[in-house]
Amino acid sequence: MNGALVINKDRGLTSHDVVLRVRRLVRERSVGHLGTLDPIATGVLPLLVGAATRLQQFYSARRKRYEGRIRFGFATDTYDAEGHALGEDTRPSLTRAALEPHLAGLTGKLEQVPPPYSAKKVEGVAAYERARRREKFTLKPVPVEVYRFELGRVEGAYADFLIECAAGTYIRSLVHDLGQRAGPGAHLVEICRTASGEFTLEDALTLEQLESAAREERLPQVLIPMAELLPDLPQAEVNPGLERRLRHGGKIELTESQIRPGAIGAPIDSDAWKPFRLRVFNQQRQLVAIAQAIVPRVFQPVVVLPAPA
Template sequence: MNGLLVLDKPSGLTSHDVVAIVRRATGEKSIGHLGTLDPMATGVLPLLLGKYTRLAQFFGQAEKYYEGSIRFGFATDTFDAEGTAVGDPQPPTRSLEELRELSKRFRGEIDQVPPVYSAKKINGVAAHKLARAGVEVAVKPARITIHDFRLLALQGDVATFEMHVSAGGYVRSVAHELGQLAGCGAHLASLRRTRAGLFTLKEAVTVEQLKQASGPEEIAALLPHPRTLLPEMPSVTVDEQMAGRLRNGMQVNLPEFSQAPLVKVFTSPTDLLAIVRRVAGTLMQPIVVMG
């Protein structure tokens, strides 16, 4: 099966677990996810299926949108509810307005230190694997952008929030650091990704829908239409002669796309053949061929 599946990941599953479920449901062995979600988190997780895994490079570093909750009073070693409490519990005393004022420090470009228990690679090894093996881990800060971070309400020791963050940002780290600023410790209590790039919960498919599908054809009907993907690229349908040239890695002339750096080439309304790059004038070179 070829295409892109927008999955609504349930809590308690790793991204690897999700790939295994989709593999069983679709019968497709080649599956890759565009970014990951922590096991505790739920929400939008785009997956490339079959030959569409060759397109991963074009989806770039998508911005993410989240909603969730932060519990104040103690920190954890993982910065979320799945970790072990560290330090002595401190009764939270900050009001919602005070927390909102503190949260302003996280907006804009910041240097963020990822959690030690994360998929961040250190010398090719995931940081969380080193940490669980008892290896002392020093994770370098990364420059990210938090476009929006709003605390919505505070009930007892739990604050709800919404966040819009660039690729590579860790919401867990924000929760942890906000707790430090508040002087009482905090950790991420829940997290739901509502959007990743252009993909939202509206088109997301649940694991239950996959399991209940009668077969690959029914699942294929749940995928976004191929021409709606990578909307920044124009698309064209070519005849078999030109398709043959592209399959052989040969350049083709597409006079209607003199300004487009990249073009999606189809052989039918739904069959994507290639992505081509303009090399000179209207001359295009295939850079990915689906076969």
């Protein structure tokens, strides 16, 4: 099996838990996720399966979209509802109008301090391990980008939110920082990832649905084929001679008319500069390679996919 599966992760599971279960279900060792979800989080967890894991590097900058709920009144040491309160509950009664002015400084390009309970390394040791041992340490800010941070319903001490951000952004830190700006402190109560790049909640299966598909031998029907991945990249079709050259790592030259644009829609990748890359298909519409321009119209394969058996 080669392609992608989109799992709607349940609360309480780690991303690694999901990978292990999917490996057993699809009977394939090569399964990897495209961005960790905390155990508290639910929603979109895309997985690449088989030869498609070679495409993982091209998903590292994909945008993420989240919806969730914030509890104002006190902060916690983990920045979410799983942690210990860092003060008395002030039980505020807030309005959207009172909170929205504090969002302005939390969008755009930011220097964000990760949560103390995170996998960020401090002198080679994960921050969460040091935090559990009550060690004192300092985490350095990291550059992130937040495209949208909007509030929905605000009722009493609770506020619903929508965030769209670049990969690597900690939603818990955004919520914590908003609580500090607004005054009473805040922590994350619920969070659901509704999109990761081109993968959305509408595409997602629960693990139970995937188990049913495996029992009924319907896995090929729920797997997203490799030919449909990275739809935003331009594409070109090559003849058998150019296909052979690519499969041996050789460069190919294409005319402008051979290169077709990728899917146009809402942005799904970061705004950071990237080299011009395209998907190369053979005449059977099988994905052969991801190639990168080295001079105009001359492309070198970055990743070559195995030929079908």
